[in-house]
Structures are given as C-alpha cells and as structure tokens.
Amino acid sequence: MTPWVLTQRWNDLLFLHYEIAPEKLRALVPEALTLDTYQQRAWVSITPFWMNHLRPPGIPSLPFISQLAEINVRTYVTFGGKPGVFFFSLDASHLSAVWGARIFYRLPYWHAAMKVKGRGGPKIEYRTKRTHGPKPAELRAAYGPVSRPARVYAGSLEHFLTERYCLYSASRKRLYRADIHHLPWELQAAAVDLELNTMAQTAGIELPATPDLAHFSRALKVLVWAPERLL
Numbered sequence: 001m002t003p004w005v006l007t008q009r010w011n012d013l014l015f016l017h018y019e020i021a022p023e024k025l026r027a028l029v030p031e032a033l034t035l036d037t038y039q040q041r042a043w044v045s046i047t048p049f050w051m052n053h054l055r056p057p058g059i060p061s062l063p064f065i066s067q068l069a070e071i072n073v074r075t076y077v078t079f080g081g082k083p084g085v086f087f088f089s090l091d092a093s094h095l096s097a098v099w100g101a102r103i104f105y106r107l108p109y110w111h112a113a114m115k116v117k118g119r120g121g122p123k124i125e126y127r128t129k130r131t132h133g134p135k136p137a138e139l140r141a142a143y144g145p146v147s148r149p150a151r152v153y154a155g156s157l158e159h160f161l162t163e164r165y166c167l168y169s170a171s172r173k174r175l176y177r178a179d180i181h182h183l184p185w186e187l188q189a190a191a192v193d194l195e196l197n198t199m200a201q202t203a204g205i206e207l208p209a210t211p212d213l214a215h216f217s218r219a220l221k222v223l224v225w226a227p228e229r230l231l
Helices: 095-105 157-162
Strands: 006-020 042-055 068-079 082-092 109-117 124-130 138-145 166-171 174-181 186-197 213-224
Touching: 006 124, 006 157, 006 186, 042 138, 042 157, 068 109, 068 124, 082 095, 095 109, 138 213, 157 213
Parallel strands: 082 109, 082 166
Antiparallel strands: 006 042, 006 213, 042 068, 068 082, 109 124, 124 138, 138 186, 166 174, 174 213, 186 213
8 A cells, every 4th residue: 555645633523423315315426436324324424623733744743734623524435345435525724724635635625714612621612614615604513522432343333434444535527535544433422512503504415403423532543545546
C-alpha cells in the first residue's frame, strides 16, 4: 500500500444516526455505488466534531492551521464488496481546508461559521451555520457521554455504522475511493439536546426531530490515504 498522506485526531465526536427507507436514498447516491443496509434499512448519520494535529507526514502540526471544526452528513455504501461511507455534505470552519478537500478529494465541502464550547468536558455545545453554498445548513446542539467507553462487536448495528475504513466520492461520473485507518471505535451512549438541525435538508433528506441512535467518542487518531480513481 502507498504511504498515508494526512494524519489527524477527531475529538468530541457525536454520531446522530437516523434509520431511512432505502428507496428514499437510492437516487441520491451515485449509481456505481451499492447502498449498504442493515436488516434491509438504510441509515443517514450526522457527525459533528473538531479535529487537531492535522498534518502530512514529516511535518509538525501548527496552531490555527492544524485545528478546525467539521460536521458531515453521510450514508453507507459498498463498491466491489468494500464497505465505506458516502458524504452528502461536509462543512468545515477553515476555508483553506474546504478548498483543499474539494480539489484533492472531490468531496462536497462547504465553509461554515462554527463554534465549539466545552471541549474535552462533560457537555459540548456545538454551533454551525453554512456561510457559502447553494442552500443553508445549520445545527445547534449540546451533547455529552452518559456511559463508559466500549468497543462494538462485529455484526452489531453500531459496528455497521462506525467501523468503515474508506470514503467514496464522485465527480463528473468518475468514482474515487480514499482509504483511512484508525483503531476500533470506543463508543459511549450520548445524551443530546438538539435545538436545530437542518444539515440533511440540503441533500433533500427529511429527518425526524430525534435520532434513532446517538453515540459519543472522545478522541480518535486517523490516518488518511490519497484518493484512488475506481471508474
């Protein structure tokens, strides 16, 4: 395998998982990808977090460059039998990161005004509002862990939703895959107060007011590889 090109650490990450009928998502995912389901149901997840220690190999992370907030809206897919994630949108607080990911990874990144309070504490206050793009998207939430960390077991819904080691993106009928690597997730049940959530509406997805599942992860180091063209 070729060397990784980026490392980063994800912090105070919240998984908001919503069960969706597959027919409501199929047309929103590139035709070349197979929509992945768990017991015949598809899922959409919204994941706010903040990252630091963002850097390429051999270069130290720098303050104000290597730290940013991000939130993404994703579903679950396979290609050639390899499970991964497909992003409907990703919002980030650094404009340079937005354009870098758009150009290099062909991902639908947008710039947003974002605030994260209580980092590393028992309660995280997260605010994001998209500042450019064709449609508005906003989330205002407070969340925190309410159980001890635990690894998920193979075959469980939690494993299906989190243990994925690549992302897929599409551009001009071309398909790309970027591999990622990290240790298995250690998840905690999360208590969430959702004041506003319009993140999925920009993709034409209407979500219920309350997620079906909510999980928290305090920190996870991630390695990212360059994208590979598949089609």
